[in-house]
Amino acid sequence: xxxxxxxxxxxxxxxxxxxxxxxxxxxxxxxxxxxxxxxxxxxxxxxxxxxxxxxxxxxxxxxxxxxxxxxxxxxxxxxxxxxxxxxxxxxxxxxxxxxxxxxxxxxxxxxxxxxxxxxxxxxxxxxxxxxxxxxxxxxxxxxxxxxxxxxxxxxxxxxxxxxxxxxxxxxxxxxxxxxxxxxxxxxxxxxxxxxxxxxxxxxxxxxxxxxxxxxxxxxxxxxxxxxxxxxxxxxxxxxxxxxxxxxxxxxxxxxxxxxxxxxxxxxxxxxxxxxxxxxxxxxxxxxxxxxxxxxxxxxxxxxxxxxxx
Amino acid sequence: xxxxxxxxxxxxxxxxxxxxxxxxxxxxxxxxxxxxxxxxxxxxxxxxxxxxxxxxxxxxxxxxxxxxxxxxxxxxxxxxxxxxxxxxxxxxxxxxxxxxxxxxxxxxxxxxxxxxxxxxxxxxxxxxxxxxxxxxxxxxxxxxxxxxxxxxxxxxxxxxxxxxxxxxxxxxxxxxxxxxxxxxxxxxxxxxxxxxxxxxxxxxxxxxxxxxxxxxxxxxxxxxxxxxxxxxxxxxxxxxxxxxxxxxxxxxxxxxxxxxxxxxxxxxxxxxxxxxxxxxxxxxxxxxxxxxxxxxxxxxxxxxxxxxxxxxxxxxxxxxxxxxxxxxxxxxxxxxxxxxxxxxxxxxxxx
Amino acid sequence: xxxxxxxxxxxxxxxxxxxxxxxxxxxxxxxxxxxxxxxxxxxxxxxxxxxxxxxxxxxxxxxxxxxxxxxxxxxxxxxxxxxxxxxxxxxxxxxxxxxxxxxxxxxxxxxxxxxxxxxxxxxxxxxxxxxxxxxxxxxxxxxxxxxxxxxxxxxxxxxxxxxxxxxxxxxxxxxxxxxxxxxxxxxxxxxxxxxxxxxxxxxxxxxxxxxxxxxxxxxxxxxxxxxxxxxxxxxxxxxxxxxxxxxxxxxxxxxxxxxxxxxxxxxxxxxxxxxxxxxxxxxxxxxxxxxxxxxxxxxxxxxxxxx
Numbered sequence: 001x002x003x004x005x006x007x008x009x010x011x012x013x014x015x016x017x018x019x020x021x022x023x024x025x026x027x028x029x030x031x032x033x034x035x036x037x038x039x040x041x042x043x044x045x046x047x048x049x050x051x052x053x054x055x056x057x058x059x060x061x062x063x064x065x066x067x068x069x070x071x072x073x074x075x076x077x078x079x080x081x082x083x084x085x086x087x088x089x090x091x092x093x094x095x096x097x098x099x100x101x102x103x104x105x106x107x108x109x110x111x112x113x114x115x116x117x118x119x120x121x122x123x124x125x126x127x128x129x130x131x132x133x134x135x136x137x138x139x140x141x142x143x144x145x146x147x148x149x150x151x152x153x154x155x156x157x158x159x160x161x162x163x164x165x166x167x168x169x170x171x172x173x174x175x176x177x178x179x180x181x182x183x184x185x186x187x188x189x190x191x192x193x194x195x196x197x198x199x200x201x202x203x204x205x206x207x208x209x210x211x212x213x214x215x216x217x218x219x220x221x222x223x224x225x226x227x228x229x230x231x232x233x234x235x236x237x238x239x240x241x242x243x244x245x246x247x248x249x250x251x252x253x254x255x256x257x258x259x260x261x262x263x264x265x266x267x268x269x270x271x272x273x274x275x276x277x278x279x280x281x282x283x284x285x286x287x288x289x290x291x292x293x294x295x296x297x298x299x300x301x302x303x304x305x306x307x308x309x
Numbered sequence: 310x311x312x313x314x315x316x317x318x319x320x321x322x323x324x325x326x327x328x329x330x331x332x333x334x335x336x337x338x339x340x341x342x343x344x345x346x347x348x349x350x351x352x353x354x355x356x357x358x359x360x361x362x363x364x365x366x367x368x369x370x371x372x373x374x375x376x377x378x379x380x381x382x383x384x385x386x387x388x389x390x391x392x393x394x395x396x397x398x399x400x401x402x403x404x405x406x407x408x409x410x411x412x413x414x415x416x417x418x419x420x421x422x423x424x425x426x427x428x429x430x431x432x433x434x435x436x437x438x439x440x441x442x443x444x445x446x447x448x449x450x451x452x453x454x455x456x457x458x459x460x461x462x463x464x465x466x467x468x469x470x471x472x473x474x475x476x477x478x479x480x481x482x483x484x485x486x487x488x489x490x491x492x493x494x495x496x497x498x499x500x501x502x503x504x505x506x507x508x509x510x511x512x513x514x515x516x517x518x519x520x521x522x523x524x525x526x527x528x529x530x531x532x533x534x535x536x537x538x539x540x541x542x543x544x545x546x547x548x549x550x551x552x553x554x555x556x557x558x559x560x561x562x563x564x565x566x567x568x569x570x571x572x573x574x575x576x577x578x579x580x581x582x583x584x585x586x587x588x589x590x591x592x593x594x595x596x597x598x599x600x601x602x603x604x605x606x607x608x609x610x611x612x613x614x615x616x617x618x619x620x621x622x623x624x625x626x627x628x629x630x631x632x633x634x635x636x637x638x639x640x641x642x643x644x645x646x647x648x649x650x651x652x653x654x655x656x657x658x659x660x
Numbered sequence: 661x662x663x664x665x666x667x668x669x670x671x672x673x674x675x676x677x678x679x680x681x682x683x684x685x686x687x688x689x690x691x692x693x694x695x696x697x698x699x700x701x702x703x704x705x706x707x708x709x710x711x712x713x714x715x716x717x718x719x720x721x722x723x724x725x726x727x728x729x730x731x732x733x734x735x736x737x738x739x740x741x742x743x744x745x746x747x748x749x750x751x752x753x754x755x756x757x758x759x760x761x762x763x764x765x766x767x768x769x770x771x772x773x774x775x776x777x778x779x780x781x782x783x784x785x786x787x788x789x790x791x792x793x794x795x796x797x798x799x800x801x802x803x804x805x806x807x808x809x810x811x812x813x814x815x816x817x818x819x820x821x822x823x824x825x826x827x828x829x830x831x832x833x834x835x836x837x838x839x840x841x842x843x844x845x846x847x848x849x850x851x852x853x854x855x856x857x858x859x860x861x862x863x864x865x866x867x868x869x870x871x872x873x874x875x876x877x878x879x880x881x882x883x884x885x886x887x888x889x890x891x892x893x894x895x896x897x898x899x900x901x902x903x904x905x906x907x908x909x910x911x912x913x914x915x916x917x918x919x920x921x922x923x924x925x926x927x928x929x930x931x932x933x934x935x936x937x938x939x940x941x942x943x944x945x946x947x948x949x950x951x952x953x954x955x956x957x958x959x960x961x962x963x964x965x966x967x
Contacts, residue, residue, distance in 0.1 A: 149671065150678030153947050157905030158939055161927060165935065166686040242804040246909055249806050250924050265806055273818035283807040291802035384870045416873030429864040432883050433963055447874055479962040
């Protein structure tokens with residue numbers, strides 16, 4: 001055989017029939033933007049839509065908590081402690097006579113605040129460090145990734161407790177402690193995605209055309225890597241809320257009087273089997289919240305990369 | 310669908326014996342259930358191969374050539390794929406009717422397949438010796454030690470240097486050409502009657518392609534096997550094939566002995582393929598390309614599937630599906646083994 | 661392979677060193693005075709505080725303190741616990757056994773349930789079982805371990821009385837905590853297993869294996885399983901971190917006398933030596949386990965081993 005072999009291939013072999021059909025029969029479909037397609041796939045996923053609904057409900061509840069909650073979540077009524085649901089208190093009262101329903105409603109605020117802030121912070125640190133490591137490679141990469149390894153070596157809750165010991169209990173320490181031990185995942189994600197994109201043909205092409213480094217990072221690499229980070233972030237907000245509630249449940253999170261789900265559960269633990277309404281309703285609130293973020297994260301991931309399904 | 314009714318059994322040109330063909334495919338239909346609807350990937354394919362004979366199946370991707378091969382081997386992804394209709398006769402017996410376990414026992418000792426990309430077709434976590442020896446261990450109950458000796462023999466057979474020291478190496482440690490030789494060795498291990506090679510050289514460097522193809526042809530001659538060579542590469546075909554079946558949109562559109570097809574194609578699609586080969590004597594002229602794109606199998610055009618791209622399409626081509634029919638000389642004598650699915654096959658053939 | 665091991669060992673030393681820096685900063689530099697509240701009212705007495713500071717070496721300059729800290733850690737000398745005045749290793753040893761028992765049981769459950777569920781879901785894709793398993797594993801991710809623990813306690817301890825409320829050290833009292841700890845990871849293992857297996861089932865080499873005429877069982881057990889298990893093994897290493905975190909919660913719910921419970925109590929009592937002991941142990945085990953997993957990965961995948 002000769003050098004001609006390659007070029008004697010049947011014309012048009014590289015084009016798959018399905019693609020061809022789109023381009024030919026429905027040119028409108030081919031013009032749909034990438035984001036439009038992602039949105040379409042996301043909305044076609046029932047669980048994802050349910051998740052989105054739950055998350056929106058959570059945000060609205062947090063925003064309008066004072067309007068929804070019938071009572072002050074901190075107001076104690078020592079004449080009416082441990083009341084069963086009903087009787088003026090929709091979900092009963094706790095050991096200090098505080099209205100459970102109001103506390104659960106206000107609990108959304110802490111959950112949203114800590115969940116969003118900690119993951120936002122983690123993504124911010126993670127993206128910067130991951131982008132630097134992935135783009136510059138070599139020594140920069142080694143040093144930054146070893147630093148990431150150090151933080152990654154702390155199991156999340158244990159690491160968070162160490163930070164809280166240093167900073168004391170409270171909302172801010174919890175946010176910081178969760179972010180500090182969550183960013184390595186983001187930076188690893190971004191770095192590996194950059195490494196795979198960096199050698200991709202279109203980036204090599206951009207480089208060959210003389211595009212400068214910063215332009216390549218901003219125009220080509222970041223948009224392609226950000227998708228993975230977004231799916232991770234949505235999923236992780238749920239994880240951060242669980243971690244935050246866990247810390248409070250263990251008595252090392254936000255201050256005990258704050259209306260927060262982990263706090264409520266910790267207090268309810270002593271009434272297990274006696275006053276079960278104390279822990280069931282906050283549990284339901286947490287589960288619905290976390291599931292909301294998990295569904296959205298799963299939906300995003302599948303929409304961004306449909307072949308993973 | 311009975312569009313192609315002629316079973317074109319081409320007289321064998323070299324090798325071969327007088328008994329019935331090793332493999333005969335009759336009116337095969339394969340469908341895939343997808344979210345968008347049923348994709349009819351193969352629509353009534355007929356072909357046959359005898360011992361020592363090489364049938365080249367030519368076509369673009371999506372023409373159904375690989376799907377036909379997978380249906381023969383019984384390795385269709387099912388679901389979603391399924392054989393909707395037809396027979397696959399191996400030595401006269403319809404293997405589609407065999408229970409799965411019987412059918413499995415044919416794979417390896419009786420028929421074997423060579424895949425396009427040896428790197429992904431070999432299991433990355435087992436040594437090549439292990440994967441070669443597996444054929445003997447599973448089908449002949451051979452011991453591990455004996456199987457390894459056999460594996461080394463096979464590697465020698467396909468001319469892998471230092472076979473003995475490389476038998477414990479893993480697929481990723483070999484070059485592309487060597488890996489494809491291992492694929493060939495694996496297919497040949499139990500000296501099957503039929504080998505299906507699905508684009509065996511496409512993934513290789515041009516310089517290595519010829520070596521691998523020659524090796525395959527030599528071994529085929531030596532073992533007197535039937536060979537189905539699936540390719541989209543006309544260059545590969547001319548040297549090794551006895552006869553050619555050209556597929557388009559799940560159908561055979563032309564069948565012919567290899568040299569006749571090159572000389573006088575009887576279908577505009579074949580003509581187009583031949584014209585798109587660059588030729589030194591036409592240097593400087595614009596290279597011919599078949600215009601348009603392969604059809605969407607979900608909604609094939611009415612009439613002849615090639616009509617939207619055909620330079621000679623008439624009204625009848627848009628309404629009536631042309632069956633695969635015998636082609637004759639101008640004086641009416643039949644041309645042995647030639648058939649075409651074109652309303653204007655005679656005009657095409659005689660120019 | 662040898663160079664790979666050496667490189668990974670080197671990385672491990674760097675990571676452990678970095679971890680001691682973080683630990684030291686958080687426990688000794690930032691909080692100001694670690695013996696502040698020690699000894700109740702007596703600690704207000706400057707002389708007592710001074711004595712305590714001297715006793716725990718807190719008057720030395722920071723670099724010296726850090727040097728001693730690392731030296732002691734490396735020698736396994738964790739010092740004396742502030743409340744009981746007993747060596748930390750002695751206090752923690754029995755608790756460690758308890759936690760190890762719990763973690764081991766959870767990991768076994770993890771692997772058993774996770775692999776089996778993932779396997780079934782992948783092999784019978786889109787079947788009733790697949791849909792059920794996918795649904796359950798998706799839901800499980802939303803259930804924090806304290807919710808699972810409390811539900812299990814309510815149903816099996818309070819309602820059915822199958823298990824004792826307070827652990828009595830028998831096999832029987834291990835079951836609920838182990839499940840509580842295992843469920844989340846088992847769900848994640850199942851999802852991972854299902855995903856990789858579906859991918860492997862589509863791989864060309866599986867097609868080859870079928871085309872070779874191998875019996876279905878050989879194709880699945882040899883060619884599919886061996887390749888599918890690799891990502892799961894890697895995951896199990898990482899999941900150990902969440903397992904330790906989960907152990908904190910589980911031990912708190914079931915009053916399981918392990919190092920997790922000890923850590924939480926130590927935080928409330930500002931009992932630094934115990935905190936240091938538990939945290940550095942957790943980090944060391946986590947890092948070591950990940951090294952082990954990496955090595956196992958190399959053993960399982962020749963492309964890594966021979967690269």
